[in-house]
Amino acid sequence: MRVLVALSWLALILGPEVLLSQEPALVGEYLGSSGCFDCHEIPSPAAEERLKTDFFINLTEAKNWVFKDKHARAFINVRDTDLGKQMLEILGIEKLAMADQCTSCHSNPHWLKTNGGMEAARTVYKESGVTCESCHGASSLWDTKHRSVRWRAESPETKVGLGMSDIRNPVTRASICFSCHIGDVSQNRVVTHEMYAAGHPPLPSIELETFLEKMPGHWRTVEEKKSGRFTNDDAFYSANGISESKYRRLESVVLSSAVAFRTSVKLIEQQAARSNKPGGPAWPELAMFDCYSCHHDLKLPSWRQVRANEVHGYKLRPGRPQLLYWPTTLLPLSGQELDGVNVSLREVGMALDRRPFGDPVEIGLAAGKVMVQVDDLLESIKGVSLGEGDEVAALKRLCALAESPTVDYESARQIGWAFTVILQTYEPWASDAAFREPIEQLEVQLKLNLPWGQEGKIEEQLHAALQAVSDYEPEEFREIMRKLASLLGK
């Protein structure tokens, strides 16, 4: 324990460099995604032939990505929509491609830096938005290697060593997704309050399984792979330790919620570290806190006052900006002991109590302690194997979580998404019509149906979405969850 404390002190003393430099070590260079399109856009006739018997991939990933996935249009949507244009105007950005603060999420800044702008249409088609390399890693070292059939039999460590991110690992996958969807200072992926004020839609909470399901995916799932055979399949399965478990979904929900928590705490830690550095940005970065803690029209009677600001057993002072609530909502699903985490979170709460927004040094220290606890938690979660009845228990647990006094809008969404996504794979309830109505009510109340894919336009739905935040009343949410609980009970 003391070692850990000393380490955290050391971390502070050695300076934020230690923390900030923890971005995934860049192995290799970014080649750009145009190369990927050569194979992965449309299979050649020869490849077509082979695909009939080889069920590993379908070689249309890039096309699917560009035509179906919203991520591909991330850059264009900012540059061409009214909302995006307003933002650029207010922030005074003339060339989007040159704006690091935007492209760190909405494109691949490394490639952009070395390759100038994004004028050519062809370039836009292939290189704008979230590119292949943004998730799969810089490809210079594995580009040629991965074309071989033997590549799939390599261990993930080897692949990572060459720069290919191990997306099959749920923790890694979650970290990569959350680095944009929550934030990561070391990769400059931070939405600041100025950006929000300029018009950036508020980042919703993210439940990874749901989001992945709706992406739509450009990969063949494990089930799809298993429906056929492919070369080196045994080697592949053993090398990657693909879970045979039919509780894969539940595992993923639990793991990714823990990783989301970790990411958000890390973000706080990193921002505190940045502010502590002389010459760093002033504390606080307002966007780090829960948006709706401040941004809510005052209502009488107010469910926030009734909530009385009790977080993890510690009663916080009313009226103080709080950190995000939703990352901790699903932690109890893991079934692990959360005392350590709670105690460390309490310290963060106390630091926020002592002065509004907290003192950056105190917050940094407290966040460091939380990180330690979260890492422990992750380790213990990984070690758990799920069994019969765990899914039902998880569903019931979710209903119980709804009764917590700190269930704000985003937390409610977490519960709603987790419930829906676990229920989907659990027969016989998945097709039970009785569940449909309450779930639909949840969807309406919590706007669980985001504008997925390229058909859904964020700008159009934004107003209704924000209205739903304002109209949210926890008691109404709890009633629906109670209804679901009673259905589960039968």
Place this chain on the structure above:
Amino acid sequence: MNLRFLSIFVALVVLAGFSASEGQDPVDRQGVAQPPLPWEVAAVQGFRNLGARSCSSTTCHGSVRADSTNDNRMRRDEYLVWLEEDPHQRAHATLSGEQSESIFRNLGLSPDDQRYRQVMQKCIACHGMPVELSSTDSSGQHMVYEGVSCETCHGPAEKWLKTHYRTDFVELTGAEKASQGLFNTNDAHQRARLCVACHVGDKEREVNHDWIAAGHPALKFELTAYLSMMPGHWKETRDRENAHNPAEHELELWLAGQQVAADASLAQLARRASAAAAGQDGAIWPEFADVDCYSCHHDLGAPLSWRQKRGFGVVQQRTEVQRITLPASEWYLFMPSRLAASSKDAAAVEFERAWQELRGKMAAEVIPDDREIAELADAARQRLDNWLSGRTSTADRKEMVDMIGKSDDPELVSNWDRAVQAYLALQVLSEDRGKEKALRQIRAMLAFPVSAGRQFDSPRKFRSVIEDIPKLILQFQEQLEGKQEN
């Protein structure tokens, strides 16, 4: 700016800083010490409170029927007006009500908590008679329950109860009466001091954001508005008599209210900032109560919201890109600033400059530097006093009309606080007790809406009325001009 002026300015700022750090109230009114407020009288002169019962005899101030003759300056039914209609009487009773209980609950205080009593004492500083609860004189205990009662405003009655109706006393000047403990409520400035001490705050009276979040109503005070809502227990003719310009007594009240409230709010800011700078226990910095409430407390709106159109920051222009921080509350300072901006007086210009500097510094960072803010707030306060206390004339109608300026001035509606202060100023100018249609419509637009059975406590629909309010202001102004021409 020449060196001499600069050095004088610096000296003044330093002096102001000194006086702030010593925690004294600088003497204002150009060096004249202000008469003590009623609760200070007890400490300064030692006169005792006797309780509202001593005023309430049916033959004195407790009659049921008001006096209908013209020359008697007493209403005769003062006690009953206060008892039956004035919310001040219920001030103490609210402390045992539901809302109060929930405030204490939200603050995490239960009645057996030691801090509960301490906090309750602070509540009683405004909500009850400020008598020493630990005194051996048990009659004082009962007086606490009287809420804001006769002697809270008129001063402890011990010395003047039996003399104040005699001719030789009545003919004394206000200051001489005050030396006996009878506070001079006739003077607009003194009256404003009285109200502002609780409704804005002073050394012992403060409502901060922690309390407001726990459920206490936010303090947004404007003297003429509150006086119009308070069931008055005095004859209006008397107000007119006592004003310097009887025809415009409400303007005089308005100006006095604005001055004293602005002064108190700056003093409060300075106090909070210096407490934080000195690292005092319990000091909160930044104090959100000094920030504009509704710049945070608004639901996030549609894309292309009116705030995004308007721009952010101090100067609120679209072209400026700056760090989004917490803008200082302008509720108490908007009108004085506007008045100063439209005035040619050198002292006014000084004040305006000081205020804008303070505003800029408050908005420079999310957590502004407390020492700097303390100094700047004190400086602004000095300038305000220099300007308004040095005036020889009171507010006049033309000045106020000029101050409102053009109806389509975007400054007037750039946020709710400003719009309401402008509206209240228009009310003062109104010729028909505020019954003009334009004014009623403006009020309806500014009022907090009720929706789906919930009462909103923030100007939720303000975004939709920004275009319309200037039109109504224009309408009203034309109406005024029309009347004046006739």
Place this chain on the structure above:
Amino acid sequence: MADRRVHNSIGERFDVESTRHEDPHRRLRRRVCWGVTVLMLAGVALLTWNDNNQVYQARPVASPHRLFEDKCEKCHHTSFHLLKRTVGSDSAAFQHSCKVCHSHDAPDHHPAAIATGMVDDCTACHKEHQGDADLTRVTDQHCIRCHGDLASAGTSGARHFSSSVTTLADHPEIALLRKTEVPVSAHGLHRVAEWLDGQWQDRGKLIFNHEVHLDPEGILVPTDHPDYDAGKKQQLKCASCHQADEEGAYMKPVTYQQHCQQCHQLHFSRQLVTNDGSLTGMVPLPHESPELIRGVLRDRLMNYIEENPGRLVPSDDLPRDPAKQVKPATAEDKWDWVEQRLLAMEDQLFSSGSVAGRGDLMYGCQRCHQTEKQVDTGGKVAWKIIKPEVPVRWLSHARFRHDRHDTKITLNGEKPFSCTECHNVNVTRAADRSLDPVENILASVRAGDILMPSIQVCRQCHGGRLGADSGAASDRCTECHRYHPVEHGGAPQEAALLDYILESIARKKPGQ
């Protein structure tokens, strides 16, 4: 036979001559004796003609009993009374006791006194046949017999009372003004006072302030007074409220109707006043019990809302501050409105004290009265006014005549007494001796203050020439103390008296 007595012997023994010469006075003597005897008997017969027993009386009876003074049997056993008296056995025993005519109710004191054995019956103190004396004039000796040394008198009530009182000079202070708590009821003290906060206080449950009412500068007349004039002031004096009864002995009770109503008319709320402040809206409430008041209020409220139906709708006068919420009236109909206002008005009239959250604010009935709230199991509220029961007679076992104390005799002639010359003590403020006596009374602000005079005051005149600096008024015990209860007086029962009168004029036989 011949007389064998020897002449000589007779001659030697008896002076024969004596029989020859009669004593010259003898006849006279004889005649005188016989004459006198006959005359005496005639005289006695004459004197006792018609049952006139005066000749046997010890002395004449007192004048109230002269009516039957010659009828000894009215009181005494008269059989063989002459003989018995002559012989010396006591024939003064009572046949009928004094109670035949006088009250049967003995005072508390009497049985106690009888138990000591010192006092047998009425005659122990009331000596008849003393001539035309005042029977009620019991001398001090009769009292001092026990009270001179109460402990050894062996009475049960000894511990309440001073152990030795012989004259007015060593008479203790009156119980009302004493600083000690007398444990058990002492002679009617508890009828007028109660022991609160370490002193005796007026038991009456009324709230009243002498100081305000007796302000030497006068008090303003209220606006609803018929004589209202702006600035007019009235000077109240003791006699404005405290008026003596027809006899002049005691003070009449102070009543609301006579003394308070002129100024304290029972208006209480401005809410029912119509806009023009017309008088019709301002008829005062009756001075009645809360149930009646409730009925009256309900009635008036109903009338008011019938005439002003606009009050149901909230006024469109909005508060100037747009942030202030306007709570619309929640009354659905007139009855609802009336019931809401009724509750509020009753609360205003009757509730008070810190419990009600109002501290010392008193308004409506609790301005003067103490009230009590009764909530029944159904939650309905009823109010009760605690009976004031202001004591009318303070020293009920004493007698006093205010009219006899109207003037005092001084060296400079007769001077009138002012009330405050005797009533100059305010018990509760006795500690504040810096105030002069008049101010003391005037400074009484609580109704609990006892403003009865101290015994020092009495002693100033009632010294019986014993004290050096006292006056000459009588200082007998019976001057003030009563032995028999006041209410039941010493007056003879009318029936018995009537019987006697009718008997004596032979209209009625005794016992009919």
